[in-house]
Amino acid sequence: xxxxxxxxxxxxxxxxxxxxxxxxxxxxxxxxxxxxxxxxxxxxxxxxxxxxxxxxxxxxxxxxxxxxxxxxxxxxxxxxxxxxxxxxxxxxxxxxxxxxxxxxxxxxxxxxxxxxxxxxxxxxxxxxxxxxxxxxxxxxxxxxxxxxxxxxxxxxxxxxxxxxxxxxxxxxxxxxxxxxxxxxxxxxxxxxxxxxxxxxxxxxxxxxxxxxxxxxxxxxxxxxxxxxxxxxxxxxxxxxxxxxxxxxxxxxxxxxxxxxxxxxxxxxxxxxxxxxxxxxxxxxxxxxxxxxxxxxxxxxxxxxxxxxxxxxxxxxxxxxxxxxxxxxxxxxxxxxxxxxxxxxxxxxxxxxxxxxxxxxxxxxxxxxxxxxxxxxxxxxxxxxxxxxxxxxxxxxxxxxxxxxxxxxxxxxxxxxxxxxxxxxxxxxxxxxxxxxxxxxxxxxxxxxxxxxxxxxxxxxxxxxxxxxxxxxxxxxxxxxxxxxxxxxxxxxxxxxxxxxxxxxxxxxxxxxxxxxxxxxxxxxxxxxxxxxxxxxxxxxxxxxxxxxxxxxxxxxxxxxxxxxxxxxxxxxxxxxxxxxxxxxxxxxxxxxxxxxxxxxxxxxxxxxxxxxxxxxxxxxxxxxxxxxxxxxxxxxxxxxxxxxxxxxxxxxxxxxxxxxxxxxxxxxxxxxxxxxxxxxxxxxxxxxxxxxxxxxxxxxxxxxxxxxxxxxxxxxxxxxxxxxxxxxxxxxxxxxxxxxxxxxxxxxxxxxxxxxxxxxxxxxxxxxxxxxxxxxxxxxxxxxxxxxxxxxxxxxxxxxxxxxxxxxxxxxxxxxxxxxxxxxxxxxxxxxxxxxxxxxx
Amino acid sequence: xxxxxxxxxxxxxxxxxxxxxxxxxxxxxxxxxxxxxxxxxxxxxxxxxxxxxxxxxxxxxxxxxxxxxxxxxxxxxxxxxxxxxxxxxxxxxxxxxxxxxxxxxxxxxxxxxxxxx
Numbered sequence: 014x015x016x017x018x019x020x021x022x023x024x025x026x027x028x029x030x031x032x033x034x035x036x037x038x039x040x041x042x043x044x045x046x047x048x049x050x051x052x053x054x055x056x057x058x059x060x061x062x063x064x065x066x067x068x069x070x071x072x073x074x075x076x077x078x079x080x081x082x083x084x085x086x087x088x089x090x091x092x093x094x095x096x097x098x099x100x101x102x103x104x105x106x107x108x109x110x111x112x113x114x115x116x117x118x119x120x121x122x123x124x125x126x127x128x129x130x131x132x133x134x135x136x137x138x139x140x141x142x143x144x145x146x147x148x149x150x151x152x153x154x155x156x157x158x159x160x161x162x163x164x165x166x167x168x169x170x171x172x173x174x175x176x177x178x179x180x181x182x183x184x185x186x187x188x189x190x191x192x193x194x195x196x197x198x199x200x201x202x203x204x205x206x207x208x209x210x211x212x213x214x215x216x217x218x219x220x221x222x223x224x225x226x227x228x229x230x231x232x233x234x235x236x237x238x239x240x241x242x243x244x245x246x247x248x249x250x251x252x253x254x255x256x257x258x259x260x261x262x263x264x265x266x267x268x269x270x271x272x273x274x275x276x277x278x279x280x281x282x283x284x285x286x287x288x289x290x291x292x293x294x295x296x297x298x299x300x301x302x303x304x305x306x307x308x309x310x311x312x313x314x315x316x317x318x319x320x321x322x323x324x325x326x327x328x329x330x331x332x333x334x335x336x337x338x339x340x341x342x343x344x345x346x347x348x349x350x351x352x353x354x355x356x357x358x359x360x361x362x363x364x365x366x367x368x369x370x371x372x373x374x375x376x377x378x379x380x381x382x383x384x385x386x387x388x389x390x391x392x393x394x395x396x397x398x399x400x401x402x403x404x405x406x407x408x409x410x411x412x413x414x415x416x417x418x419x420x421x422x423x424x425x426x427x428x429x430x431x432x433x434x435x436x437x438x439x440x441x442x443x444x445x446x447x448x449x450x451x452x453x454x455x456x457x458x459x460x461x462x463x464x465x466x467x468x469x470x471x472x473x474x475x476x477x478x479x480x481x482x483x484x485x486x487x488x489x490x491x492x493x494x495x496x497x498x499x500x501x502x503x504x505x506x507x508x509x510x511x512x513x514x515x516x517x518x519x520x521x522x523x524x525x526x527x528x529x530x531x532x533x534x535x536x537x538x539x540x541x542x543x544x545x546x547x548x549x550x551x552x553x554x555x556x557x558x559x560x561x562x563x564x565x566x567x568x569x570x571x572x573x574x575x576x577x578x579x580x581x582x583x584x585x586x587x588x589x590x591x592x593x594x595x596x597x598x599x600x601x602x603x604x605x606x607x608x609x610x611x612x613x614x615x616x617x618x619x620x621x622x623x624x625x626x627x628x629x630x631x632x633x634x635x636x637x638x639x640x641x642x643x644x645x646x647x648x649x650x651x652x653x654x655x656x657x658x659x660x661x662x663x664x665x666x667x668x669x670x671x672x673x674x675x676x677x678x679x680x681x682x683x684x685x686x687x688x689x690x691x692x693x694x695x696x697x698x699x700x701x702x703x704x705x706x707x708x709x710x711x712x713x714x715x716x717x718x719x720x721x722x723x724x725x726x727x728x729x730x731x732x733x734x735x736x737x738x739x740x741x742x743x744x745x746x747x748x749x750x751x752x753x754x755x756x757x758x759x760x761x762x763x764x765x766x767x768x769x770x771x772x773x774x775x776x777x778x779x780x781x782x783x784x785x786x787x788x789x790x791x792x793x794x795x796x797x798x799x800x801x802x803x804x805x806x807x808x809x810x811x812x813x814x815x816x817x818x819x820x821x822x823x824x825x826x827x828x829x830x831x832x833x834x835x836x837x838x839x840x841x842x843x844x845x846x847x848x849x850x851x852x853x854x
Numbered sequence: 855x856x857x858x859x860x861x862x863x864x865x866x867x868x869x870x871x872x873x874x875x876x877x878x879x880x881x882x883x884x885x886x887x888x889x890x891x892x893x894x895x896x897x898x899x900x901x902x903x904x905x906x907x908x909x910x911x912x913x914x915x916x917x918x919x920x921x922x923x924x925x926x927x928x929x930x931x932x933x934x935x936x937x938x939x940x941x942x943x944x945x946x947x948x949x950x951x952x953x954x955x956x957x958x959x960x961x962x963x964x965x966x967x968x969x970x971x
Contacts, residue, residue, distance in 0.1 A: 530930075531923060556921070557921075560919040560920065561934075564919070568916070570935065814874065819889075821884060826915055828915060843913060
């Protein structure tokens with residue numbers, strides 16, 4: 014088998030191994046890493062001082078390599094390469110033979126040749142071990158200096174600042190991030206960083222570093238301009254140099270200023286040796302970013318197989334957060350191209366700076382600088398990378414939006430080749446193909462293509478493309494539920510289920526922002542109830558319920574509640590009817606028969622609810638869930654028992670169905686009915702699911718609705734026996750609970766369901782998704798764990814505490830006023846109320 | 855005008871104990887005929903908030919029974935009647951700047967909820 018030896022196990026070396034393992038190429042891979050730990054995320058190194066552990070940064074483990082069949086050795090550097098015999102030898106004397114050798118040795122920090130740079134508190138910033146040394150030197154010290162005001166220097170300054178040290182940045186050049194930013198952008202960055210308490214010293218050439226004799230700090234830096242700076246520690250982060258010594262020693266061609274020269278295939282001057290990442294020199298350039306390194310790794314892997322991928326160089330545009338400041342740089346940030354024109358926008362109130370470099374003819378974007386606000390970065394990058402023609406007034410791309418003229422680059426304008434996610438090299442074409450294959454939601458596209466799962470910088474753009482494509486396909490665009498979750502209800506359901514999330518706290522911590530609101534909380538509460546069926550007033554769920562769910566009653570316009578006991582199928586004994594009348598009289602409630610064959614008792618004060626329910630439960634009533642997004646009633650006609658035309662016992666079926674699904678929490682309320690014959694007296698075809706008796710069994714109708722937007726239910730299946738009928742309803746309801754959007758009735762859900770009735774029939778009847786048993790199990794679990802929430806509540810003194818009108822008195826709300834009308838109480842109008850209150854005062 | 859010379863002492867009233875509060879939700883207290891909605895958010899600082907219980911839009915004493923959360927970084931309660939949001943610190947209505955409710959100063963001392971008058 015082909016023997017491949019990979020020297021170096023940084024991010025790029027690891028990517029190479031992953032790509033090779035994933036390819037069809039048969040190879041025995043040996044990895045030799047100089048650091049003692051396997052590859053980790055070096056880009057986010059400074060986060061180790063703000064709560065992440067080295068384990069969090071790990072990209073792989075020894076065990077994982079073992080599982081992949083990769084032989085890996087860590088903590089041993091390669092000392093020499095014998096090209097003639099194709100053998101590498103490590104410092105510890107081990108020898109490894111290779112057919113193909115890959116050098117992914119990376120780079121080392123450049124330490125300016127200044128006298129004193131080898132004193133003990135002078136360190137570098139590159140590896141996790143370096144961080145350990147920085148931490149040790151920072152202990153009980155006050156001041157830290159970072160030498161280097163470039164990208165890496167500022168990353169490092171973040172680390173030093175996170176250690177709690179007074180932080181200074183010393184830069185040789187006149188500005189910060191001189192490579193990526195123009196003077197204006199650099200000045201704005203400085204302003205913002207200084208506002209964060211980091212002191213910036215530019216145009217400073219350090220001449221000597223000395224031990225401090227006065228003892229207050231450990232070191233003093235002397236500058237060429239005569240100034241000096243006292244500090245306890247110095248970290249050099251002033252750039253990188255390629256680790257190319259191995260290549261030099263074995264005679265490979267290296268660049269004048271370092272770097273192992275490679276061609277389009279990342280081959281060195283020896284065709285059996287590749288070099289990738291920061292040690293490689295391509296077209297006279299070193300690519301010190303991770304994304305180009307990954308592309309090199311992919312190009313090098315492809316050379317071992319049949320399809321050859323070329324490395325074409327890479328765009329060095331970058332967007333990042335330095336010390337919490339958003340910084341973006343695209344293309345020719347300095348406007349070096351002849352005749353180029355610049356547009357600059359600066360707002361010092363909010364410290365935002367934006368600059369565009371545009372071609373002489375005003376048509377193409379050549380470069381851009383963004384400091385303090387990178388929201389335009391994705392759009393500008395697309396203009397740049399794809400050579401898209403700029404709008405007539407390019408300045409509108411960076412000016413603050415005015416209502417109605419937001420100059421967003423339509424996703425439709427991007428060519429299929431446009432790279433959307435550079436971390437995972439996902440193009441717009443890849444996203445469209447994924448959607449063609451049926452992965453339509455944002456979450457599905459992310460899972461399928463890996464887009465936006467790296468740095469996350471393309472999140473907004475990806476969403477635009479997905480939304481745009483969905484609109485183009487005539488699908489409803491999914492929008493975020495609220496400011497706290499970028500989910501639809503369906504996505505939230507999926508996440509809660511897959512990750513077995515049991516509380517809102519856990520959900521928002523993992524997947525949301527902020528504290529939640531009256532949109533996402535009840536949605537999560539409903540999903541948690543649908544999945545796990547906990548008592549809705551358990552402590553951890555209390556804050557998630559709307560007032561109706563909290564007080565297990567429906568709030569009316571004057572702050573009192575209505576009470577609706579369950580009367581399954583509309584069948585009620587005289588004794589129970591009498592109890593309803595007695596309770597209504599005792600608590601002075603207004604009574605009305607509802608359209609759902611129940612009795613609604615209005616005007617209950619919050620403090621009376623428990624007593625009312627105690628009497629109702631005593632008489633055998635259960636809660637009717639009129640307050641919840643749940644099953645209301647299953648209406649029925651009297652059926653074959655009494656009716657001359659009835660062919661089946663519709664009341665018995667209604668009772669069974671109502672008792673089975675009572676308490677099931679769903680995206681919206683849902684209703685049902687059972688008719689005993691085709692005369693359809695129970696109006697089953699206007700219900701979410703309706704059952705109509707036939708000579709041979711039952712016909713099932715689904716997704717009907719009365720109300721504001723009536724919809725005639727669809728005939729779903731015919732002549733079902735009892736068992737099959739219930740099986741189909743179980744599956745239908747659970748599939749609705751799983752997939753519908755928040756507050757979406759079954760009728761609207763059906764209208765939006767791709768494939769419509771036929772698809773639903775396939776899922777439920779033919780079990781085309783193979784989830785039938787799972788849906789039934791889930792339903793059985795809900796049925797088995799049913800509890801009457803009112804019964805649970807009145808048995809728990811703790812829960813009853815909430816039903817006090819006032820926490821500090823027994824008084825009632827004297828401003829709730831009723832007047833009598835047609836022999837019953839009703840809420841006073843505001844005018845009547847004011848009059849009555851004035852009289853009593 | 856004989857009262858003008860009288861010193862006004864800052865006064866606090868104990869409304870209830872910590873155990874009367876319901877985490878991440880509201881309850882109602884009454885002081886001199888005035889209804890005060892009290893909210894207990896254990897993971898926030900401060901942990902207790904008090905605003906008037908009267909919903910000026912829905913015209914009922916119901917704010918204590920609304921759902922709490924945050925909108926644009928502001929801690930709010932949503933009216934259970936018509937869902938407008940009221941700022942727990944200032945009493946301002948987020949949807950209608952013509953409307954607001956009173957905000958009160960409350961604190962949690964030794965597991966007691968104190969209202970400053």
